[in-house]
Structure formats: structure tokens, C-alpha cells
Amino acid sequence: MKTTELNPPTPSPVEGFEKPVILIEHLYKSFGNLTVLNNFNLVVNREENVVVLGKSGSGKSVLIKCIIGLLKPESGNILVFGENVPELAHDELDRIRTKIGFLFQGNALYDSMTVRENLEFPLRRHWIDFSQQKVDELVMEALNNVGLPHTVDMMPAELSGGMLKRVALARTLILKPEIILYDEPTTGLDPVTAREIDTMIISLQKKYHTTSIIISHDMNCVKNTADRVVLLAAGKCYAEGTYAQFEASADENIKQFFE
Ligand SMILES: Nc1ncnc2c1ncn2[C@@H]1O[C@H](COP(=O)(O)OP(=O)(O)OP(=O)(O)O)[C@@H](O)[C@H]1O
Numbered sequence: 001m002k003t004t005e006l007n008p009p010t011p012s013p014v015e016g017f018e019k020p021v022i023l024i025e026h027l028y029k030s031f032g033n034l035t036v037l038n039n040f041n042l043v044v045n046r047e048e049n050v051v052v053l054g055k056s057g058s059g060k061s062v063l064i065k066c067i068i069g070l071l072k073p074e075s076g077n078i079l080v081f082g083e084n085v086p087e088l089a090h091d092e093l094d095r096i097r098t099k100i101g102f103l104f105q106g107n108a109l110y111d112s113m114t115v116r117e118n119l120e121f122p123l124r125r126h127w128i129d130f131s132q133q134k135v136d137e138l139v140m141e142a143l144n145n146v147g148l149p150h151t152v153d154m155m156p157a158e159l160s161g162g163m164l165k166r167v168a169l170a171r172t173l174i175l176k177p178e179i180i181l182y183d184e185p186t187t188g189l190d191p192v193t194a195r196e197i198d199t200m201i202i203s204l205q206k207k208y209h210t211t212s213i214i215i216s217h218d219m220n221c222v223k224n225t226a227d228r229v230v231l232l233a234a235g236k237c238y239a240e241g242t243y244a245q246f247e248a249s250a251d252e253n254i255k256q257f258f259e
Contacts, residue, residue, distance in 0.1 A: 019082065021046050021179060021211040022067065027076035029062055036062045037073065038235030044211055049201070051214045051222045053246075053257060054232035060215040061105075063232065064181050067213070068100055069093045080179070101177030101210075105184045109156045109168055116152045119143070119171050142170035145207070146200060162193035166200065173204065180205075182214040186221045198224035219257055222246075 022044040029037040036059040044050050054060045065071040067078055069085045078085040080096055088096065109118050119139045123130055130138075143149045146166035156164060165185065172180060185201065186194035198221055205212060214225055222229060223243050231239045231246075233253055239246075246254055 020044060020079075021048075021081060022213070023077070023079040024067075025077040025079075027063075027066065027073050027078065029059070029066060029071065029073040035235055037066070037076075040076070040232070040235060041237050042230060044213060046211055047205070047209050049205060049212045049214060049225050049227045051216055051226035051229045052232055053217060053222060053229055054215075055217070058232050059235060060232055061183060064102070064183055064213070064215060067181060068097060068102060098175055099178045101172035101175065101180040103165075103168055103172050103180065103182045103185055105187060109164060109171070111156050113156075114152070115143070115148075115154050115156070115159075115167050118156070118167065119174055122171060122175050138174055142174045143167075145173060145204060146170045160193075162189055162196065165189065165193075165197055169197075169200065169204070173208070176208065178210060180210050180212045182212060182216075184215055184218070186216065186218045191220065194218065194221060195224070197221075201225050217257065 020043045022042065024040060024042040027037045027040040028035070040059075040063065042050070042052075052060050052063065062071060066073050067080065067085065069088065072086055076086070081099065083092070083096055085093070085096065110121070113121070116139055119142055120135055123135055123138060139152065140149060143152055146169050148163060148166055148170070151159060151163065151167065156167070159167065169185075182201065186197050189197065201212070201214070202225060204210065214221070216222055226243050229241060229243055229246050230237050231254060239249070239251065239254060241249075247258060249255065
């Protein structure tokens, strides 16, 4: 385990991986006088699940929003498949976003639409020329992936919190993204349902070979899903290592997540 204050992460791929899928270098983002990201660096390799751990308000969501181009950093590079997101024009950003699935904390399903309509939405937005048969196939494939084919004609209000999360995950998967960004995927769920979501994240990653960043402070989720953990503190990558290395750490900033 390295505390990166002492050893800045080297932006080079792990053996066996190709170029990093996401490479963040010297990222700075402020709001007025508040500096949220202060020389943040991160490497995410192909098919890796990296959990970004951090206290509330440490800038985890800001980081995700910078990666998908919803927020523009003051400086720094965010290379996604080699393309620098902060420099992309609107249409280029749209194109790269089709490769990035984003599971919002609040699920972001449309309450007035059925599950089917919610899942069709991203398809219609990006590939309006799909036949209805193809759309139906993709909707059912996505719902089967999360074990909820029977909910296809239900309204979001008829579903439990765990089911809503799974439908939101199905909607994220329908475009077959190569990268998935999860914003606190288990927050607000009971431990059994949270465990189911963790298991689903791993099984879908294996099936579709996705690369993921998972934002979380649920240590069970971290343990179940992380190939590597990065601690975001004071705007920097404060430490990185495996879950076991974090659990064994004597560093006070790390220990507090296990209390
Ligand atoms: N659009 C914005 N304008 C001004 N300040 C913002 C904006 N977005 C985020 N912030 C501030 O940036 C800081 C980091 O916010 P962020 O939402 O990234 O935290 P977080 O680590 O995701 O927290 P949590 O775990 O509670 O969701 C906070 O102080 C927040 O108030």
C-alpha cells in the first residue's frame, strides 16, 4: 500500500493491461474559494474495478462529473480511451458518453414512465433507427441481466428501493458501456439488498468486461467490489491499495472508515 502523499501514483498500466482506460493527471477543480480537487491523479486499467473512497464532501461526485464532462476542471487531463474529456467539443463528448454508463445515486428513473419506457430512453436518444423488435430484445436482455424481466410494464412507484437500483443498472447497461461509473450504488439499501447489488456489479463486469469506478463509503461494498481502493482526501489521491491493505493500515485517515 502506498500513501500517495509520499509516492505519487505512476500513470503506467499494470502488467497484462493495455493502456489505461481512464488516466487522470494533475486535476484541479474549485468552486470560488473552495478547492475540491487539488492535483488529483488516477489510473484505471481495463476491466478493473476501482473504488474511490472519501468522506462526505471530499469531492467524489465532483470527480465523476468531471470524468463525464458535466463539470469542467480548471486544469489537468482526463484521458478516457486516450481522449482528453475537458478538451472535447459537444458532439465528441456525446460520442464518448455512449461508452460510459453512469449509475446515479438517486437512480434517476422517470416516475411517469414504465420500466420499459425508462430503458428505451437511452436507446432512442442514441440510436433512433433501431427496429422495435431490436429495442424489445435489448430491453428484455437488460432486465434479465438484473433478474427483473417481470417488471417491464410496471411503474417505478411499484418497485422497492433495491428493484429501482437494479432497473437503473439495467438502463445503464442497455447501451453496453465499456466504462461504468457508480455513485454510491448501495447507499440507502438494507445489507442483504446491498450485497445483491455488489454481486450484480461483479457478475456484470465479468460478463461485459467493463471497467468501473465505484464511489462509496459503504465498506462492505468496497470489500465486495474493489480490485483497488483509492482514498480521496484534501483533493488528492491520499492512498491506494487493496481492501486488505486498507483494512490493515494504521493510518488514522484510513482507520476511520472501518470504525
Ligand atoms: N456545482 C457546485 N457548486 C458549488 N459547490 C459545489 C458544487 N458541486 C459540489 N460542490 C462542493 O464540492 C464539495 C464536494 O462535493 P461532492 O458532491 O463531490 O462531495 P462527495 O464526496 O460526493 O460527498 P457525498 O459523499 O456526501 O456525496 C462540497 O463541498 C460541495 O458543496
